[in-house]
Amino acid sequence: MEQTMNTTVMRQTNRRRVCQYIYESVRPVTKQEIAGELSLSLPTVTGNLAELLEEGLVSCSGTQESTGGRKPQTYVLNPRARVAVGMCLLDDGAQLLAIDMWGEELGCRELPIPFAHTPEYYQEIARHLEEFIDSCGLDRKRLLGVGIAIPGIIDQAEGRLVMSPTLELWDIPLEEIYQHFSHYPAFIENTPNASGYAERWANSGQTNVVYLSLDRGVGGAIIQGDKQYMGDHGRGGEFGHMRLVPNGRQCNCGRRGCVEAYCSTSRLSVDLGLTLKEFFAQLQAGDKQAAAVWEEYRAHLTDALVNLRTCFDCDIILGGALSPYLEGLLPEICWELGEKTLFDGDSFFLHLDHFGSHGASAGTALRFIDDFLLTY
Numbered sequence: 001m002e003q004t005m006n007t008t009v010m011r012q013t014n015r016r017r018v019c020q021y022i023y024e025s026v027r028p029v030t031k032q033e034i035a036g037e038l039s040l041s042l043p044t045v046t047g048n049l050a051e052l053l054e055e056g057l058v059s060c061s062g063t064q065e066s067t068g069g070r071k072p073q074t075y076v077l078n079p080r081a082r083v084a085v086g087m088c089l090l091d092d093g094a095q096l097l098a099i100d101m102w103g104e105e106l107g108c109r110e111l112p113i114p115f116a117h118t119p120e121y122y123q124e125i126a127r128h129l130e131e132f133i134d135s136c137g138l139d140r141k142r143l144l145g146v147g148i149a150i151p152g153i154i155d156q157a158e159g160r161l162v163m164s165p166t167l168e169l170w171d172i173p174l175e176e177i178y179q180h181f182s183h184y185p186a187f188i189e190n191t192p193n194a195s196g197y198a199e200r201w202a203n204s205g206q207t208n209v210v211y212l213s214l215d216r217g218v219g220g221a222i223i224q225g226d227k228q229y230m231g232d233h234g235r236g237g238e239f240g241h242m243r244l245v246p247n248g249r250q251c252n253c254g255r256r257g258c259v260e261a262y263c264s265t266s267r268l269s270v271d272l273g274l275t276l277k278e279f280f281a282q283l284q285a286g287d288k289q290a291a292a293v294w295e296e297y298r299a300h301l302t303d304a305l306v307n308l309r310t311c312f313d314c315d316i317i318l319g320g321a322l323s324p325y326l327e328g329l330l331p332e333i334c335w336e337l338g339e340k341t342l343f344d345g346d347s348f349f350l351h352l353d354h355f356g357s358h359g360a361s362a363g364t365a366l367r368f369i370d371d372f373l374l375t376y
């Protein structure tokens with residue numbers, strides 16, 4: 001009995017390793033390469049490949065083995081063999097994003113539906129989700145799950161949304177949201193954590209990185225190597241509520257002087273009656289008022305960044321709605337960091353995000369892909 005169990009576990013482990021090797025190779029690989037790299041016998045690899053082909057996870061091209069001048073058979077992942085959907089719920093709208101196993105976008109839909117914690121709202125989102133799945137041509141049998149990113153602090157152990165100042169929610173059971181998406185495996189997480197996860201994924205998990213999300217809400221994520229540091233209570237990376245200014249501006253969380261009160265994108269848009277695009281157009285056109293607002297914003301942002309750099313001593317990725325506008329402004333931000341840093345010349349540690357405004361939806365969907373590859 002034990003022997004049978006061990007054999008089954010070993011077969012699954014080998015199949016998973018072959019699948020992961022083909023996945024990570026990206027380019028087509030031969031049976032011999034797989035066997036050589038993974039130190040497996042050719043018959044074992046042949047058996048694993050037969051199963052992967054049958055499940056549609058890999059495709060094969062070429063003809064016979066490399067004899068008689070024929071092209072050797074090669075195997076490549078079929079990236080659409082499994083797909084995942086990420087959803088991002090914000091106060092003024094929602095986003096749906098479908099990705100394949102390589103994180104390529106298969107479709108994205110913006111829903112201008114204001115958030116409301118009511119059954120009607122979730123039912124409407126669920127209806128749009130079904131339409132979206134159909135419009136992307138996704139096979140529901142291949143859909144690994146639906147990730148839901150929410151801008152708030154989430155206690156996974158207790159299954160509760162502790163607080164979301166952006167959505168004006170306090171202490172909500174996650175089940176009140178899950179129940180509307182129960183026909184798919186679903187996972188709810190904090191928006192900046194999801195975006196940070198996507199950025200770690202894009203960076204291949206090789207480096208320590210802090211992710212700072214600049215949206216109407218400000219948050220972040222701490223990534224150590226290939227892991228995300230969540231803290232003892234799942235609140236790690238709540239950078240938006242570090243205090244920058246004692247008795248400063250009122251923050252959405254009810255306290256004063258938080259990073260979010262100064263670095264929310266609302267400072268550059270809603271508070272001025274502008275869109276971000278309009279604000280940066282004015283700034284670029286040399287508008288003096290826009291320049292003064294930006295200078296104040298930048299001063300607080302660089303204070304926050306220097307604090308993060310001092311705490312974590314690693315590169316920082318800037319993401320969220322602001323990042324598309326920051327490319328041309330990075331030199332001046334870095335110059336200001338150089339003026340403020342404790343460490344001489346330590347000012348070139350900033351990067352802009354990879355996924356842009358799709359980061360949270362992509363990140364929460366990518367978790368399903370990674371889980372699949374780890375447990376397949």
Ligand SMILES: [Zn+2]
Pocket residue numbers: 240241251252253254255258259260261
């Ligand atoms: Zn706050």
